[in-house]
Amino acid sequence: MDECSFSYYHAVFLYFLTMTASHETFLKNLNPNLPEDDYLYHLGIGKGMKGLCETFGNVVHVAMMGSGPRAFRFAEELARGTGGKPVSMSSEPNQDFDLMSALNEEFQAVETGQKDLPDSMTDVQNWFAREADLPETIGKTERFWMFKVDTPAGGVISVNHHMGMPTHAILLHEVTKLLHHAGADRVERPFEYSRLGTSGGLGIEGGDIVVANRGLEASGKPRYRIHVLGEEVELPTEFDPELAERIFDCRDAVEATVVRGDTVSCDDFYTEQARLDGAFCMVAGEAEKIKFLKKLHANGARNMEMEASAFAAFCKHMGIPAACVGVALLNRLNGDQVKASGEQLAKYSDGPQQLLIEYIKRQACARNN
Numbered sequence: 001m002d003e004c005s006f007s008y009y010h011a012v013f014l015y016f017l018t019m020t021a022s023h024e025t026f027l028k029n030l031n032p033n034l035p036e037d038d039y040l041y042h043l044g045i046g047k048g049m050k051g052l053c054e055t056f057g058n059v060v061h062v063a064m065m066g067s068g069p070r071a072f073r074f075a076e077e078l079a080r081g082t083g084g085k086p087v088s089m090s091s092e093p094n095q096d097f098d099l100m101s102a103l104n105e106e107f108q109a110v111e112t113g114q115k116d117l118p119d120s121m122t123d124v125q126n127w128f129a130r131e132a133d134l135p136e137t138i139g140k141t142e143r144f145w146m147f148k149v150d151t152p153a154g155g156v157i158s159v160n161h162h163m164g165m166p167t168h169a170i171l172l173h174e175v176t177k178l179l180h181h182a183g184a185d186r187v188e189r190p191f192e193y194s195r196l197g198t199s200g201g202l203g204i205e206g207g208d209i210v211v212a213n214r215g216l217e218a219s220g221k222p223r224y225r226i227h228v229l230g231e232e233v234e235l236p237t238e239f240d241p242e243l244a245e246r247i248f249d250c251r252d253a254v255e256a257t258v259v260r261g262d263t264v265s266c267d268d269f270y271t272e273q274a275r276l277d278g279a280f281c282m283v284a285g286e287a288e289k290i291k292f293l294k295k296l297h298a299n300g301a302r303n304m305e306m307e308a309s310a311f312a313a314f315c316k317h318m319g320i321p322a323a324c325v326g327v328a329l330l331n332r333l334n335g336d337q338v339k340a341s342g343e344q345l346a347k348y349s350d351g352p353q354q355l356l357i358e359y360i361k362r363q364a365c366a367r368n369n
């Protein structure tokens with residue numbers, strides 16, 4: 001056992017901490033009127049579900065990324081990299097599970113319209129995952145794929161948020177309520193959020209990683225605007241500077257170049273990101289596009305994607321330390337089309353994941369020493 005090993009006493013301490021019924025939350029602006037029987041519709045998890053506190057009460061970090069398969073891969077790599085264990089809500093593997101009769105039941109349910117195919121296929125996929133001790137999805141999977149790994153630093157959720165600020169906002173509301181209902185939002189042990197994403201680089205090359213200072217709206221301003229009862233409300237979009245620096249400090253563990261800078265978030269991959277290759281194009285030409293991108297760069301932006309500003313605004317409003325780690329798939333000053341090979345793209349998306357795994361490993365050392 002090395003000096004970072006998770007001690008049995010830590011596990012017992014965290015378990016009892018989690019089991020204590022009431023707690024003081026570190027969350028700011030938490031809705032005081034949450035329903036007693038709150039149902040998190042897009043996650044398919046209800047407040048009263050058996051095993052909620054045991055499964056989520058020890059969560060210290062939620063890593064969010066666009067795609068479901070990437071969330072699976074992160075959970076798998078995290079378990080491998082930290083010596084952690086994938087856990088599911090039913091935590092104990094079902095020794096008596098009979099695959100053939102379960103498959104039969106699943107297909108009958110699909111045929112009679114009681115279940116839709118994606119969920120029943122996920123049950124089967126989960127069966128194989130359990131047999132191989134791989135991460136299993138938790139909750140329903142038609143919108144989000146959520147996994148959990150118990151690491152020496154504490155529980156870590158890996159979940160996808162799809163593309164764009166609206167879907168990410170839904171996930172943020174539901175995952176935050178989930179952690180509150182499970183008692184993970186304790187003042188003495190606040191959890192953190194991260195987004196591990198892809199982006200278009202501004203003056204940086206494919207594979208380079210940006211740890212964001214702020215999210216910017218497509219105009220280049222550091223703000224996120226929403227409408228409440230039809231009135232515009234403006235929220236600030238700074239990420240947690242200390243968390244960003246702690247993650248940035250782990251850059252020696254990855255092969256990629258890692259920089260700090262602002263991240264521009266747009267409501268579209270084509271028009272708002274000034275691409276000339278959309279189905280329609282409202283940008284006059286190459287010269288105007290480059291002028292716009294260079295102006296963003298001159299003001300400190302280093303990449304452009306579709307979630308950072310809403311993510312930063314949500315977390316700042318609720319007092320959740322958050323960081324956005326985005327890898328560039330291309331340098332937008334050199335073009336619009338993403339032409340990297342499948343292999344290159346997989347390598348690029350590994351960069352932010354490896355950086356965060358290193359961060360979680362170092363957190364385990366810091367907590368246990």
Ligand code: R2B
Nearest residue numbers: 066163164198305306307
């Ligand atoms: C990065 O990549 C996606 C678009 O391809 C989007 O979710 C983002 O922010």
Ligand code: URA
Nearest residue numbers: 198199200304305306
């Ligand atoms: N994701 C984006 O939103 N933009 C890019 O250019 C690449 C990935």
